Amino acid sequence: MRLAGALAIADGRTLVSADPATVSWLTGHVPEIEWGPSPFSAPPIVVLGPDGTVRLVVSEDETEGLHENVEAVTFPGFALEDVDRRGRAIELALSLLDGRVAGALASLYGELARIELDDVGDDLQRARAVKDPNEIAAIRCAIEIADVGQAAARAGLAAGTTELGLWTSVRAAMETAARGRLPVLSDFVTGRRTSDIGGPPGTRTVEAEDFLLVDLVPRVGLYWGDSCATVALGEPPTEVREAHSRVLEALGAAKAATKAGARAGDIDAAARVLVDYPHHTGHGIGLTTHEQPRIVPSSDTVLEPGMVIALEPGCYGDSWGVRVEQVVVVTEDDCDVLSSHDLALQSTT
């Protein structure tokens, strides 16, 4: 019925839309909205051929749950290297258009896009990476709230609770401290789920010897905080304890390498030589959850004083995963750590 309705509107033309509601209506794509646009994606675009073929130009990470008749035409998702996902999405969508085209580019500013302009987007990203004192103070506030959440997660972890039950208490603690509702991006997984690196809290019940991987990214006002810890109940297996020690060492090495003039790629290497993980060593944080400078292999980006960076080495086995994360401000000679949450695998109390 939805397809028939759209075909009637298309009336022999190819139909294209980047309006999120129309995309979801025709394809079943569920946009994640609670924490704003993902830095590792681009808005999907649906293309409906006159013959009823439905194609969705979408990140390779977001093809789950699409209607059966939908063909996913994908651009890269999460990656260590920089990818122009938006550019690739447009290229793919254009390649699917044929004949007369009807559309609703509700999210696209047609007229504004037609003006001649010099693209300075990269310059602006670089400028935004260096924070002024007001911005650092704002990020500090967000990190204090993340610290509150980490303490609540550690204190509340107990056999018999569910991930979701613990999560709601953690969010409540952060919102109470911030005196209002907060957008919060998070990984909140226990037991074997930690081997997935991350994921939302689910219905799993915490068991006696479990551990929790908790990554909290709250926005307070305009700025985001970020923090991660792994917390064990009882005595974790030896390989988990050893991995956690290596990850802490890697975090220490990354911090030791972080100062004005350092190459981002060298910081990445300093941590990664101790333990490897299928993600970045760190990333800038501020007005978005993940921005310049990216601490990834081979990056030639040179750090400047005032850059604010989340460092988050991890280690993941077949049935477990551990990660720790702190946020630092780059200074002339080293870096100041803004995070103050407990990083210990086992609480001493």
Add this chain to the structure above:
Amino acid sequence: MRLAGALAIADGRTLVSADPATVSWLTGHVPEIEWGPSPFSAPPIVVLGPDGTVRLVVSEDETEGLHENVEAVTFPGFALEDVDRRGRAIELALSLLDGRVAGALASLYGELARIELDDVGDDLQRARAVKDPNEIAAIRCAIEIADVGQAAARAGLAAGTTELGLWTSVRAAMETAARGRLPVLSDFVTGRRTSDIGGPPGTRTVEAEDFLLVDLVPRVGLYWGDSCATVALGEPPTEVREAHSRVLEALGAAKAATKAGARAGDIDAAARVLVDYPHHTGHGIGLTTHEQPRIVPSSDTVLEPGMVIALEPGCYGDSWGVRVEQVVVVTEDDCDVLSSHDLALQSTT
């Protein structure tokens, strides 16, 4: 420092950006992200003149908290009548451009906007307004979750709790029932704050004779639910009880007028003749929180079977406000009510 950085990049040119991070960076504008784009707004656009003048093209409802040096150039915010806010924003932004222009239109698909296409956006909106049985089932699921939240709010309302404390328990109840995290748009105000029509939960402490206005809009999977009730602790003042009775009558009158073939404007009039309020009588709901058909004065839109509509008359005094809301599906002869939460002002238990 931020302004100086941007001026250096602009280098004598006018700078324009619709990238949300750049907009926030230069103006202090805080985008609401937890529940997706507002149907009563459009993305703001910042224009920085070569002389350092910062202008923000923004909804008149979103000018709070801007940096002191920022001039807001506004387009209409919430309104009963239909407004092309996006078109107005583009027009305003174009009028501010002068000379050479540099920019980062990160949220704008330039290439895609250049293709020739027939705009069928309105047709798609009309088509999306009529839901098929799968969509109605999905909306029903979201409304069941809203019902759970309403019950939790009613049960938890007690003197001494804060709005925020009660809110976190309501959200937890909904997420537990849905077995996962949920985007939730809400109004959650008590006491005198109800006269504001809505607003987020704050730090206010509930008092013995208070009442709560609770409007819950959770998204479950792809589809949104919507519900509102007003709940009193103790004995509310006579004028509040009388207003609540009139609002219930208005809801009944709106439902009685809702069936295939009815004019949206007539449904609005049926409710509004009993009690007046500075907002719509209702709105379509589905893939977005507010869509066609809009139940507003003088609308000639004719209802069709399968349209899903939230009806929400209210009444607001100087120090109090009451509102009730149910969601219905339009049928040939009348409408089916999907909501089953308690609408009573005073709980009988």
